[in-house]
Amino acid sequence: MSKIGLVIRREFESRVKKKSFLLVTILVPLIFPAVIGIMVYFAMEEEKSAEQKQVYVVDESGFDFENDRKYAFDKMNMSLDEAKVMFSESDAYALLYVPKMDIENPDGLTLYMKNNPSLDVSSFFENIVESQIRDRKLKASGITEEQLDKLKTNISLRAINMTDSGEEKESSAGIAFGLAYAFSFLVYLFVLIYGSQIMQGVIEEKSNKIVEIVVSSIKPFQLMIGKVIGVAAVGIVQFAIWVVLIGVLSSVVFSVFNLTPEDIQAAQNTMPSSPNQELVSSSMNPEMLQTMQAVYDIPYGYYISIFIFFFISGYLLYGALFAAVGSAVDNISDAQQFTLPVTMPMIIGFLGTFMFVMREPDGNVSFWLSIIPFTSPVAMMARVAFGVPTWELILSMALMIAGFVFTIWLAGRIYRIGILMHGTKVSYKTLFKWIKTSN
């Protein structure tokens, strides 16, 4: 086995054999489906209990209040004051007072509750009354019931993505957004978590003082590269286990709660903004069908290969810098002054992705964020989900390769000197000196 191979294996095995690795690898996938499961469970519980919510209505205008899944309306034939007394003695959820209103100038709608109503609740009742007033106004202008029903339409926008070759593809902004978010977040997370693991490993070797023994058998550069690759292997294995475990556990959770995708959709609809919405059968929703079509149409191979590229090259670029920081300091607390400038471009890339790329994937800022090697792993991954011209992608990738070759070179020069320095306070000036030194 080559010497770099030996280093890679040691780095990999020493990490994978740790108890903490086992713990994190197993706990994280447990926590994710557990959180999802708990949220879905509570959403469903809330939905069930919603049927019992009783709303007293004192209606002097004669509107119709239809019971729905969440609210049961109880018309009270009494004055508001009497109703208030009854409400305060009852278990009812709310008391809605609809005074005699001039439909041209509706005023005085009041909701009494035992606690502060949420925005959703108050807008829900506003919507009911508003739509009834609208109907009355329309009727007053001579529109029949039949015409009124015809007015109710449900529209969803189909967005077609036209490719250069003239192909038309179903696209969905929601899916693009979700993918952009997931991809860029994964790259960001991976680089930061495993990058700092490299740094800790280097500091450990240096403070253990084993490093000089090791570099008498292997070139410092080889040791650094071996460490970077070894930690990457740990990260990839851990990620792969997470993906599989989360997938398996999520489906277990869903089957335990007997959930189908429609249930989840329904659960998401428990806070509708319009009372009409729940009348629409979600499984037959044309929007849903389009979404499903768009999900099937995603060129997964293309996305995943680009993802792997930026995942690995971003990791190499930052991992090398983290190794350099580790070599320059004697302990973790000294590392802080150097880790900030290293992580800053990554954070800028991540924030920029949310502020610019997600809103305007083809904007100027988005373009530069996705071209400059330090921010491109995150930003380009987000842009790819929205579609990116091939030349920009190639330029970004080429610069990325140049970028990590450069940082590895730079880090190697700092590393070979840094690991042998003990007890010296290192400043940026010294780092610069080390880079310039021939050997």
Place this chain on the structure above:
Amino acid sequence: MHILTAENLNKTFYQNVALHDLNLAIPKQSIYGLLGPNGAGKSTFIRIVNQIIDADSGLITINGEKLSPKHIGTIGYLPEERGLYKKMKVGEQLLYLAQLKGLSKSDAKKRIKEWLERFEAGDWLGKKVEDLSKGMQQKVQFISTVMHEPELIILDEPFSGFDPINANLIKDEILKLREKGSTIIFSTHRMESVEELCDHIALINKSEKIIEGEKSAIKDEYKSHIFKLAYKGNQLADNGGYQLLSSEQDLNGIHHAKLKLNEGASSSELLRAVLGHDVEIISFHEEIPSISDIFIKLVKDNHLEVEASAQ
């Protein structure tokens, strides 16, 4: 035959000269003391030999060949700053370090077992280094240095970290290794600690070699020709063969005298001359300078020369 030679070796770190035209020749199977104060350039030289850093100029040969990566397995190195992976098991750790030195896995395993048994530590294989005592860790450290049976063993400040029992154990092992054909370089600023072990020495000060050679020859060369004599009887005086430097009489009436031999005279002539004085000799021995005495003398002379040339 020399196992290691250095010719005109130079190394500068940011304007600080670490080595200046260093020439060394280390004979095979010698125990070679590389001596000098802290900061003299010893560790820099050793790091260059171990190919951890490169010299700015100059040539190093191992067995007559130019130093190259293939010599990594030829050298066993115990650095001054030394340690082990704390979380790793002794067996895994030694195996890793042996494989890095180029040993095959099966060879490495066999030797690790032999060495641990020699140190009565056969049951340490599965123990983590952090669970071992400091003395045990030192033994593991030493095994890692020599288990690939290097021709050249370089020990930088070898006895600074070791407790006296381990230090003796390691001295014995070093002597055995030398008998088997290894060459040992001791590098230390504590000259007295290796004086008795070494047969060759080089003194280095301020990045330059001041003297190199067989220890006995150097000692001969820097002999002060002073003899210590304890005797009873009449007080001695100067004579043609020697010079009386000092003489004191203790409470028992014994004289303790320091006699300096005159140029060209021998110690037996001195003795004969003393006996002619009708004294009873109690003890007679030559005052031999220690290496550190020689070093101090050389540095002083050197220093004066530098000052003289500056004026």
